[in-house]
Each structure stands twice: as structure tokens, then as C-alpha cells.
Amino acid sequence: MQPHDLQTIASKVQAVRGKQRTRLMCCGSTACLSSGAEAVRTALDQAVKAQGLAADVHVGTSGCLGLCGRGPLVRREADGEPALTYHDVDAEVAARIVATEAPSAPDVASPDVASPDLTSPDVASPDLTAHILPETHPFFARQHKVVLALNGTIDPEHLEDYIAHGGYAAFARVVTTMSPAEACDEVKRSGLRGRGGAGFPTGIKWRAVLDHPGERKFVIANGDEGDPGAYMDRTVMEDLPHQVIEGMLIAGYAVGAQQGYLYVRGEYPLAVKRLEKAIRAAGRQGLLGANIFGTDFSFKLDIRIGAGAFVCGEETALMASVEGSRGVPRMRPPYPAQSGLWGCPTLINNVETFANIAPLFAGGAEKFASVGTEKSKGTKIFALAGKLNQTGLIEVPMGITLREIVFTIGGGIPDGKAFKAAQTGGPSGGCIPAEHLDTPVDYESLRALGAIMGSGGLIVLDETSSMPDVARFFMEFCADESCGKCVPCRVGTVQMHGLLDKIMQQRATPADIEKLQRLGELVKRTSLCGLGQSAPNPVLSTLRYFRHEYDALVSEGQA
Amino acid sequence: MTSTLSGDPRLKSVDRAIKKNGARGDALLEVLNTAQESFGYLSQDLIRYVARELHVPLARVYGVATFYHLFTFKPKGDHTCIVCLGTACYVKGAGDIVAALEAEYEVKSGGTTADGRLSVTTARCLGSCGLAPMLVLDGAVLARNDANSTLERVAVVLDGTPAQEAD
Ligand SMILES: Cc1cc2nc3c(=O)[nH]c(=O)nc-3n(C[C@H](O)[C@H](O)[C@H](O)COP(=O)(O)O)c2cc1C
Ligand code: FES
Numbered sequence: 086m087q088p089h090d091l092q093t094i095a096s097k098v099q100a101v102r103g104k105q106r107t108r109l110m111c112c113g114s115t116a117c118l119s120s121g122a123e124a125v126r127t128a129l130d131q132a133v134k135a136q137g138l139a140a141d142v143h144v145g146t147s148g149c150l151g152l153c154g155r156g157p158l159v160r161r162e163a164d165g166e167p168a169l170t171y172h173d174v175d176a177e178v179a180a181r182i183v184a185t186e187a188p189s190a191p192d193v194a195s196p197d198v199a200s201p202d203l204t205s206p207d208v209a210s211p212d213l214t215a216h217i218l219p220e221t222h223p224f225f226a227r228q229h230k231v232v233l234a235l236n237g238t239i240d241p242e243h244l245e246d247y248i249a250h251g252g253y254a255a256f257a258r259v260v261t262t263m264s265p266a267e268a269c270d271e272v273k274r275s276g277l278r279g280r281g282g283a284g285f286p287t288g289i290k291w292r293a294v295l296d297h298p299g300e301r302k303f304v305i306a307n308g309d310e311g312d313p314g315a316y317m318d319r320t321v322m323e324d325l326p327h328q329v330i331e332g333m334l335i336a337g338y339a340v341g342a343q344q345g346y347l348y349v350r351g352e353y354p355l356a357v358k359r360l361e362k363a364i365r366a367a368g369r370q371g372l373l374g375a376n377i378f379g380t381d382f383s384f385k386l387d388i389r390i391g392a393g394a395f396v397c398g399e400e401t402a403l404m405a406s407v408e409g410s411r412g413v414p415r416m417r418p419p420y421p422a423q424s425g426l427w428g429c430p431t432l433i434n435n436v437e438t439f440a441n442i443a444p445l446f447a448g449g450a451e452k453f454a455s456v457g458t459e460k461s462k463g464t465k466i467f468a469l470a471g472k473l474n475q476t477g478l479i480e481v482p483m484g485i486t487l488r489e490i491v492f493t494i495g496g497g498i499p500d501g502k503a504f505k506a507a508q509t510g511g512p513s514g515g516c517i518p519a520e521h522l523d524t525p526v527d528y529e530s531l532r533a534l535g536a537i538m539g540s541g542g543l544i545v546l547d548e549t550s551s552m553p554d555v556a557r558f559f560m561e562f563c564a565d566e567s568c569g570k571c572v573p574c575r576v577g578t579v580q581m582h583g584l585l586d587k588i589m590q591q592r593a594t595p596a597d598i599e600k601l602q603r604l605g606e607l608v609k610r611t612s613l614c615g616l617g618q619s620a621p622n623p624v625l626s627t628l629r630y631f632r633h634e635y636d637a638l639v640s641e642g643q644a
Numbered sequence: 645m646t647s648t649l650s651g652d653p654r655l656k657s658v659d660r661a662i663k664k665n666g667a668r669g670d671a672l673l674e675v676l677n678t679a680q681e682s683f684g685y686l687s688q689d690l691i692r693y694v695a696r697e698l699h700v701p702l703a704r705v706y707g708v709a710t711f712y713h714l715f716t717f718k719p720k721g722d723h724t725c726i727v728c729l730g731t732a733c734y735v736k737g738a739g740d741i742v743a744a745l746e747a748e749y750e751v752k753s754g755g756t757t758a759d760g761r762l763s764v765t766t767a768r769c770l771g772s773c774g775l776a777p778m779l780v781l782d783g784a785v786l787a788r789n790d791a792n793s794t795l796e797r798v799a800v801v802l803d804g805t806p807a808q809e810a811d
Contacts, residue, residue, distance in 0.1 A: 154774030314731025
């Protein structure tokens, strides 16, 4: 394939699509599938056929449309009209949606978004308007889609669809017109930082791998997604597999690697299936393999499937796992850039980081950097869950306040309850109480509050939630997931969990709380890897903001 | 060494995974994944077989297999109920669901009832947090459960009648 062949493929797809006035995209992601999306897709297909609309209406499967709590969702795109999303669709509603597409049917008026009502029960309404969410609805309006821009528009399983929307063009341009060093510089200038949690500047990491001497180099995408209440990376892998692959190709070229690995969490069979399909399709088109676009650049990509170990998300443990060993972390330095997979220089980035790369190069570093704050550029995907009216997957500009996420996008707390805290970063993160709701979401601000950006889990807790219980939940997780290599983590997490148990059972004394705090600081300072170093965070953070809840449990027990 | 496995048709996919990777030691994880997929669990014989075919010490195979949570060494019960214990499901009461199941069927999560009828396991986020708490009962993904609805659904499955959507 040559770069201009991409245009040929795109034109072919557009020639077919151009004739169809409307596109109805039924969400095919995990959440909507579990609320019945398959039946909806079948109903859409049947209705289009029965009503003789096949020439006008295209029915497809899309990636996650975001509002997972109100699925199944169907997105409607029509020439010259604003896009909209139907929520709580079932087979019967699907047939009525199709009926409105008949040339003779009257237009369906969009509802008034000034008073969006998503607190109504999720049942099929005789009025189709009650199922419509326009793009101006606050859930969508405050989002900013860079990584997920194509979600809802393209079919995740169609390479040609991705190409028709500009896919692989950025890679073609990089590999034919830029030097590896220039590519690294572009990433550096964009200000992109790692989306896996720690926020290390991506361009600097790439340059380090490029500069390190070595014949063999590797690129690894970290799709282990360990946070036990989040699914951003899963969505990116399932819905935009080609965007991840394109990012890895650009990275491979920029750092001088010939081989890439996608490390996917074992619990994600659909992601594995779609990535495998995407790799095969890209290989067939010559987008992977030897001498891509007729250049000297060759790149091979393989999938490695995890087997359920949180610590394998840590980069050195992950590499041990790719090598087929127990996923036990080791001391750094040496960093993977110096000595990684099989001792070779290795670039390891999170899958969302890779998914940022193609849009970054497509629009240029300056455009990418125009979104976000001074030190945190671009957007971040969050899995918004917990005690909220509107839950789901969102992509927001860095710097947005937590208040906007919770109350505008998330629609506030159900049942008239009060907001208590937002938890970010899962078992490595912390909580943010109501008095800090106006904090901008960026790496530094969240860290200053004792929370972290994390990989994108965002759980909202209301007044009925017990913070010590949440802390115990995460500590149980960490004790269970500690690999056992170093003592502070192996023993410390179990001891801390025991203390939290005692507190929850109202058997603790004030001295136990002091002990918990001291132990937390010790484990944080002395553990070998990030798991132990961050495991105390949920405890220390809830002690910082919700100490009174711990004290109350102690005094109630003693009374 | 003869084993109960020789000639077992389920070995085919395991052999394929071994062959695909040229019997390299770093294929261990993938081969174990495949083995568990086709047999449902890793028996002693199966672990020995993998060690021998990959030319890896048995101790290393055990070490790797026991490190990762997804590998199990005992057969599953006739029915399985997986309760999501991810954060979103937990804050919406998934802990109560597990407790109710453990009490009702006298089984620890991760285990199988003495009569081999029901296995209760937990998962960390099924990727549908908006529909928490989530449950997978005999492969069917069920949204928005609580302790009572779960006990009812499990009882229906164990009785042999098809599970109904309880609305
Ligand atoms: C215990 C632990 C778990 C981790 N889990 C993940 C994970 O699931 N996904 C991920 O991308 N990074 C994870 N990380 C961070 C990785 O070690 C690494 O920093 C990251 O993949 C680098 O990519 P980035 O620079 O693009 O963020 C984890 C770190 C620790 C200490
Ligand atoms: S936490 Fe249960 S589905 Fe995400």
C-alpha cells in the first residue's frame, strides 16, 4: 500500500455512504449489550428492511456512546441535521425510530434541553421525544472529544470505516515525511502526559527510548486496566482498535522499534477479539508488516493476554508477564527505556496515551495543546460511576472542575441526597470532599489534594456512604493483589486491612487509628513498587478529610 | 508417563497454542490461558503436560499458574454466579449480595458448594458500572441486582427452570 491508497479506500466507503441520508448506530459495547442492544440492532435491521428504507438508512454498530446507565443507546446522524442519541431503546422503540425515517414521516421534535429529564423511570415511552437526547444535552455538551471523537460514528470492526474518517493518514505522513526525532519532538511539544496514572511526559519518554542504543527495541501498550471500577481502556481497545494500533505504529517509528505488544487484561475477551481482528485487517492492507508504505520501516504487533493480577499493570511486572513469568515487579532504575523486555530498550505507554497519538499528529501539537491547562494538556476519559443520575464514559478537557463533572455532566446525586466525595485513581488514589469541588481536574491540583488523576476511575459517593468502609474495600483489594515480593507491602497491607476491619466492627481504640496512620505512611515510603507505595492513599486521604467518621466508629464502639 | 489426558480432544487447542509459539518458555501464560479455556480448570495432569511440552520445569509452571487469579485448579460447579465486586458495584451494595449468597448456600466466594451445584466467584468490574450492581449468572449478564433478586435468580437456575427477567 502507498499513502494515496488510503484516499482510494476512503472514497469508496464514502461513495456507498453518501447515498444514505441517515445513519443509525446501535451501541455495541459491553454495557449496552448487557441491557439488550443485540435485540435492538436486530429490530433496527428488520424495520429498515420491512419499511423498505435500506437505500436511505444505514444501520451500524458503534462503540460506546457514553451514557451507559441509560442503554441501549442508538445514535442518529443525518445529513444537514444535528446528531442525537436515543436512550432506553428496546425493540419496539427501535421500530418506531425507523418509522420516523420514512420520507413521508413528520419530523420528530427534539426535546427542550433546558429541562433535561433523565430521572424518569427507564421504560419505553409512547412518546419518542422522551427517548431523545440532543447533542446539546449537558451530558454531551460539556464533553470534549479528541480520543473518542470517532466513537459513535465508525464501526469498530471496520478498518475501511476508520480510514474513511482519516485513519492511518497521520501515520502515513509521519513515516514518509518526518524523522524519528522530529516525531518525538512533536509529541514533546504537545505536552501530552501518560494517561496510565502517573502522568509522565510522553515525548520525553519516547526520546529516551530513541536515544538509547540498541538493535532491538520494543513498544508495549499497557491495556491491563487494573482499577477495579473503571473501563476507559477497555472501551478504547474495543471501540477504537485501529486508533491504538496507529498510535503504536507512530511510536514504533519514532523510537526505532520493530515489534510491539498489546498487553490486554484477561477479563476483556471482546477487546482481544476486536484487536485481533484489527491486527489481521491492518496486516492484510500492508499497514503492519515489512516495509510499510514502501519505506524501511517494518513493524509487527502481537497480543499478550493477562491472567488477572493487578500488579501486572506496573510496567516492570508487565514485562515479566509478557516474558511468561510471574508478574513480579523489580527495582527501577534501570527504566524500561534502558533495559526493558528481554533487556532491550522498551517504550511502554497506556492504551489511552497511544489513542491520543493519531489525533495529536493529525491536528498538530499546537492544536492538541490548545485544550487543557498549563501543565496538563488535552483531554481525559473518565468512567463516571457511583451515586449519580447520569453514569457512563466521558471525555473532558483537562482543567474542567469536579463540580461540572458531577453536577452538569453527571446530573447530580439521585434521590435528593447530598454529595459527599469523589474518589479518583481507585486503589492507588484518594477522595475529594465537597469543599474542593471547584478544583480543576489536572495532575498537579489533584495531587495537592492527596488524590490523583489516576487512569480515569471516578466514583461519586453520597451522604449514605461510609468512607472508612470505602478505604477498607480498597485495602482488601491491595492486600489481595500484593505480589508478596517486599515486606512493607505484603505485611503492611494485611495489617492495615485488619485495623480497618476492627474499626468497621467498632472494636477499635483511638490508638488503632494512630497506628493505621503511621503504618500507612511507612508502607508508602518503604514499598518496592507503585502498588505498595500507593496502597495507603485511600486510607490516608479518608483520614485527612473524614477523620470524624473513623472517630465516630471508635467512640460508638467504646460507648 | 501415561496420563488421563492422552487422546483427549480438548488437548488440540492446547497443542495448537504450543506449536504457534514454537514451544518457547515465554508462551507459558498464553498456553495456560488456552488450557484453562478448553478444560475449564488446570488439573495436575494438564499442568504436567504443559511443562513437558514447553520444556519448562514443573515448578515454574506451578509458580506462574498460582500467581495469576484467573487460573483455577478445581472443576467449576454445575452453575456459576459471578458477582462484580468492582468499586461501582461495591458502593451500590454488591458486598451484601456476596454475603447473602455465602450464607444461603454455605459457600465461600471463590468456592463451590459441597454438592458441586453452584460456584460463587467475584469479579473486578465488568465494565458496566452504570448498571451496578452487576451479576453474571451462567453466562447471562444481569444488571441492577440486590441480595434478594440475586437469591431468587440463583434459586430459579438451580431449580432447573430458565431464569426469568425479574422486573
Ligand atoms: C500497581 C500498579 C498498577 C498499574 N496499573 C496500570 C494499568 O492498569 N494501566 C496502565 O496503563 N498503567 C498502569 N500502571 C502504570 C504503569 O506502571 C506505567 O507507568 C504506565 O503504563 C506508563 O504509561 P503512560 O506513561 O502512558 O501512563 C500501574 C502502576 C502500578 C504501580
Ligand atoms: S464495578 Fe461492577 S461493572 Fe464496574
